[in-house]
Amino acid sequence: EDQVTQSPEALRLQEGESSSLNCSYTVSGLRGLFWYRQDPGKGPEFLFTLYSAGEEKEKERLKATLTKKESFLHITAPKPEDSATYLCAVLMDSNYQLIWGAGTKLIIKP
Amino acid sequence: DTAVSQTPKYLVTQMGNDKSIKCEQNLGHDTMYWYKQDSKKFLKIMFSYNNKELIINETVPNRFSPKSPDKAHLNLHINSLELGDSAVYFCASSRIGSNSPLHFGNGTRLTVT
Numbered sequence: 550e551d552q553v554t555q556s557p558e559a560l561r562l563q564e565g566e567s568s569s570l571n572c573s574y575t576v577s578g579l580r581g582l583f584w585y586r587q588d589p590g591k592g593p594e595f596l597f598t599l600y601s602a603g604e605e606k607e608k609e610r611l612k613a614t615l616t617k618k619e620s621f622l623h624i625t626a627p628k629p630e631d632s633a634t635y636l637c638a639v640l641m642d643s644n645y646q647l648i649w650g651a652g653t654k655l656i657i658k659p
Numbered sequence: 660d661t662a663v664s665q666t667p668k669y670l671v672t673q674m675g676n677d678k679s680i681k682c683e684q685n686l687g688h689d690t691m692y693w694y695k696q697d698s699k700k701f702l703k704i705m706f707s708y709n710n711k712e713l714i715i716n717e718t719v720p721n722r723f724s725p726k727s728p729d730k731a732h733l734n735l736h737i738n739s740l741e742l743g744d745s746a747v748y749f750c751a752s753s754r755i756g757s758n759s760p761l762h763f764g765n766g767t768r769l770t771v772t
Contacts, residue, residue, distance in 0.1 A: 580757065580758065581757075581758050583760060583761075590765065590766070591765050591766070592663070592749050592751070592763025592764050592765050592766055593702070593749075593761070593763050594763070595760040595761065595762070598758065598760060600758075634700065636700075636702070638702075640757060640758065645757040646704075647704065649701060649702040649703075651699055651700050651701050652700050
Protein backbone atom coordinates (compact mmCIF):
# COMPACT_ATOMS: atom_id res chain seq x y z
CA GLU A 550 0.00 0.00 0.00
CA ASP A 551 1.26 3.46 -0.89
CA GLN A 552 2.02 5.33 2.30
CA VAL A 553 3.75 8.40 3.70
CA THR A 554 4.80 8.38 7.35
CA GLN A 555 6.18 11.33 9.25
CA SER A 556 8.09 11.15 12.52
CA PRO A 557 8.09 12.21 15.21
CA GLU A 558 4.46 13.29 15.65
CA ALA A 559 5.64 16.16 17.81
CA LEU A 560 9.03 17.63 18.60
CA ARG A 561 9.86 20.16 21.29
CA LEU A 562 13.19 21.96 21.02
CA GLN A 563 14.89 24.81 22.76
CA GLU A 564 15.66 27.84 20.65
CA GLY A 565 18.94 27.20 18.87
CA GLU A 566 18.74 23.41 19.22
CA SER A 567 19.10 21.87 15.75
CA SER A 568 17.22 18.71 14.76
CA SER A 569 15.62 16.83 11.86
CA LEU A 570 12.12 15.77 10.87
CA ASN A 571 11.60 12.56 8.91
CA CYS A 572 9.26 11.70 6.06
CA SER A 573 9.46 8.09 4.93
CA TYR A 574 7.52 6.79 1.97
CA THR A 575 6.58 3.51 0.36
CA VAL A 576 5.16 4.23 -3.07
CA SER A 577 5.36 2.48 -6.39
CA GLY A 578 7.18 5.38 -7.99
CA LEU A 579 8.05 8.90 -6.86
CA ARG A 580 7.59 11.86 -9.17
CA GLY A 581 8.29 14.46 -6.51
CA LEU A 582 8.24 15.11 -2.78
CA PHE A 583 6.88 18.32 -1.31
CA TRP A 584 7.38 19.95 2.08
CA TYR A 585 4.82 22.39 3.49
CA ARG A 586 4.52 24.38 6.68
CA GLN A 587 1.12 24.80 8.37
CA ASP A 588 0.45 27.36 11.09
CA PRO A 589 -2.61 27.00 13.37
CA GLY A 590 -5.77 28.18 11.66
CA LYS A 591 -4.02 28.53 8.31
CA GLY A 592 -3.60 26.50 5.17
CA PRO A 593 -0.35 24.71 4.33
CA GLU A 594 2.33 26.91 2.83
CA PHE A 595 4.72 25.50 0.25
CA LEU A 596 8.39 25.20 1.20
CA PHE A 597 10.27 22.83 -1.15
CA THR A 598 9.98 20.30 -3.95
CA LEU A 599 12.53 17.49 -4.31
CA TYR A 600 12.62 15.27 -7.36
CA SER A 601 15.47 12.78 -7.09
CA ALA A 602 17.64 11.03 -4.52
CA GLY A 603 20.58 13.15 -3.45
CA GLU A 604 18.83 16.43 -4.11
CA GLU A 605 18.93 19.15 -1.44
CA LYS A 606 17.09 22.46 -1.10
CA GLU A 607 17.65 25.22 1.46
CA LYS A 608 15.64 28.15 2.72
CA GLU A 609 16.82 30.18 5.70
CA ARG A 610 17.20 27.73 8.61
CA LEU A 611 15.60 24.83 6.74
CA LYS A 612 17.26 22.25 4.51
CA ALA A 613 15.40 19.40 2.84
CA THR A 614 17.13 16.26 1.58
CA LEU A 615 15.89 13.21 -0.29
CA THR A 616 16.91 9.54 -0.49
CA LYS A 617 15.17 6.65 -2.21
CA LYS A 618 13.15 5.87 0.91
CA GLU A 619 12.84 9.07 2.89
CA SER A 620 13.25 12.79 3.15
CA PHE A 621 14.62 14.83 6.02
CA LEU A 622 13.83 18.39 6.93
CA HIS A 623 16.80 19.69 8.88
CA ILE A 624 16.28 22.76 10.99
CA THR A 625 19.39 24.61 12.12
CA ALA A 626 19.38 26.92 15.15
CA PRO A 627 15.58 27.22 15.15
CA LYS A 628 13.71 30.24 16.45
CA PRO A 629 10.25 30.34 18.10
CA GLU A 630 8.75 31.57 14.82
CA ASP A 631 9.69 28.24 13.24
CA SER A 632 7.03 26.59 15.41
CA ALA A 633 4.44 25.03 13.10
CA THR A 634 3.29 21.69 11.74
CA TYR A 635 5.48 20.49 8.87
CA LEU A 636 3.78 18.32 6.27
CA CYS A 637 5.30 16.24 3.52
CA ALA A 638 3.50 14.93 0.46
CA VAL A 639 4.60 12.48 -2.22
CA LEU A 640 3.49 12.77 -5.83
CA MET A 641 3.19 9.29 -7.27
CA ASP A 642 4.60 8.56 -10.68
CA SER A 643 1.97 5.99 -11.58
CA ASN A 644 -1.20 8.04 -11.25
CA TYR A 645 -0.06 11.55 -10.31
CA GLN A 646 -1.83 11.20 -6.97
CA LEU A 647 -0.53 13.25 -4.04
CA ILE A 648 -0.27 11.32 -0.78
CA TRP A 649 0.13 13.33 2.43
CA GLY A 650 1.77 12.50 5.73
CA ALA A 651 0.09 13.45 9.00
CA GLY A 652 2.73 16.04 9.83
CA THR A 653 5.20 16.78 12.60
CA LYS A 654 4.24 19.45 15.09
CA LEU A 655 7.38 21.43 15.89
CA ILE A 656 7.50 23.60 19.01
CA ILE A 657 10.48 25.86 19.63
CA LYS A 658 10.72 27.19 23.14
CA PRO A 659 12.51 30.51 23.74
CA ASP B 660 -2.92 40.48 -2.25
CA THR B 661 -2.58 37.48 -4.51
CA ALA B 662 -4.09 34.54 -2.72
CA VAL B 663 -6.58 31.77 -2.39
CA SER B 664 -9.48 32.95 -0.27
CA GLN B 665 -12.36 30.92 1.05
CA THR B 666 -15.46 31.81 3.03
CA PRO B 667 -16.75 31.34 5.60
CA LYS B 668 -13.90 30.57 8.00
CA TYR B 669 -16.27 28.90 10.46
CA LEU B 670 -19.54 27.15 9.69
CA VAL B 671 -21.75 25.60 12.36
CA THR B 672 -24.89 23.88 11.20
CA GLN B 673 -27.29 21.09 12.03
CA MET B 674 -27.52 17.63 10.57
CA GLY B 675 -29.57 17.43 7.43
CA ASN B 676 -28.90 20.99 6.30
CA ASP B 677 -27.38 21.99 2.95
CA LYS B 678 -24.44 24.38 2.94
CA SER B 679 -21.88 25.88 0.56
CA ILE B 680 -18.29 26.99 0.95
CA LYS B 681 -16.91 29.50 -1.53
CA CYS B 682 -13.37 29.67 -2.91
CA GLU B 683 -11.67 32.19 -5.13
CA GLN B 684 -8.10 32.43 -6.40
CA ASN B 685 -6.48 35.40 -8.10
CA LEU B 686 -3.21 33.65 -8.91
CA GLY B 687 -4.19 32.91 -12.48
CA HIS B 688 -3.98 29.17 -11.81
CA ASP B 689 -5.64 26.61 -14.04
CA THR B 690 -6.46 23.94 -11.52
CA MET B 691 -8.37 24.13 -8.24
CA TYR B 692 -8.90 21.56 -5.51
CA TRP B 693 -10.90 20.77 -2.42
CA TYR B 694 -9.22 18.95 0.45
CA LYS B 695 -10.60 17.66 3.75
CA GLN B 696 -8.37 17.67 6.84
CA ASP B 697 -9.58 15.42 9.58
CA SER B 698 -8.87 15.54 13.30
CA LYS B 699 -5.63 13.58 12.80
CA LYS B 700 -4.43 16.27 10.38
CA PHE B 701 -4.38 14.03 7.30
CA LEU B 702 -5.18 15.95 4.13
CA LYS B 703 -7.40 14.00 1.74
CA ILE B 704 -8.15 15.12 -1.78
CA MET B 705 -11.84 15.43 -2.57
CA PHE B 706 -11.86 17.01 -6.02
CA SER B 707 -9.53 18.51 -8.54
CA TYR B 708 -10.88 20.63 -11.37
CA ASN B 709 -9.60 22.56 -14.32
CA ASN B 710 -11.61 24.01 -17.14
CA LYS B 711 -11.55 20.69 -18.92
CA GLU B 712 -11.76 17.97 -16.37
CA LEU B 713 -13.28 17.19 -12.99
CA ILE B 714 -11.56 14.43 -11.07
CA ILE B 715 -13.48 13.07 -8.13
CA ASN B 716 -12.03 11.02 -5.32
CA GLU B 717 -14.23 7.94 -5.46
CA THR B 718 -14.50 7.83 -1.67
CA VAL B 719 -16.28 11.19 -1.52
CA PRO B 720 -20.04 10.82 -0.99
CA ASN B 721 -22.17 12.23 -3.78
CA ARG B 722 -23.67 14.63 -1.23
CA PHE B 723 -20.59 16.71 -1.97
CA SER B 724 -20.48 18.55 -5.28
CA PRO B 725 -18.07 21.14 -6.65
CA LYS B 726 -19.41 24.02 -8.69
CA SER B 727 -17.18 26.24 -10.79
CA PRO B 728 -18.76 29.38 -12.28
CA ASP B 729 -15.41 30.35 -13.83
CA LYS B 730 -11.72 29.54 -13.77
CA ALA B 731 -11.08 31.57 -10.61
CA HIS B 732 -13.82 30.06 -8.47
CA LEU B 733 -14.57 26.58 -7.18
CA ASN B 734 -17.33 26.34 -4.62
CA LEU B 735 -18.18 23.26 -2.56
CA HIS B 736 -21.83 22.39 -1.98
CA ILE B 737 -22.79 19.82 0.61
CA ASN B 738 -26.25 18.29 0.86
CA SER B 739 -27.82 16.58 3.87
CA LEU B 740 -24.94 17.24 6.23
CA GLU B 741 -23.91 14.46 8.62
CA LEU B 742 -21.95 14.51 11.89
CA GLY B 743 -19.00 12.83 10.17
CA ASP B 744 -18.68 15.75 7.77
CA SER B 745 -17.24 17.87 10.59
CA ALA B 746 -13.69 18.76 9.57
CA VAL B 747 -11.61 21.57 8.12
CA TYR B 748 -12.04 21.99 4.37
CA PHE B 749 -9.27 23.60 2.34
CA CYS B 750 -9.44 25.03 -1.12
CA ALA B 751 -6.20 25.07 -3.13
CA SER B 752 -5.01 25.99 -6.58
CA SER B 753 -2.00 25.33 -8.78
CA ARG B 754 -0.70 25.90 -12.26
CA ILE B 755 -1.48 23.10 -14.64
CA GLY B 756 1.04 20.30 -14.31
CA SER B 757 1.30 17.75 -11.54
CA ASN B 758 4.64 19.03 -10.24
CA SER B 759 3.31 22.49 -9.49
CA PRO B 760 3.04 23.24 -5.76
CA LEU B 761 -0.37 23.87 -4.27
CA HIS B 762 -1.43 27.22 -2.84
CA PHE B 763 -3.98 26.80 -0.07
CA GLY B 764 -6.69 28.96 1.41
CA ASN B 765 -6.95 29.29 5.18
CA GLY B 766 -9.64 26.68 5.55
CA THR B 767 -13.27 26.47 6.63
CA ARG B 768 -13.94 24.71 9.91
CA LEU B 769 -17.27 22.92 9.50
CA THR B 770 -19.04 21.71 12.63
CA VAL B 771 -22.19 19.65 12.22
CA THR B 772 -24.32 19.31 15.36
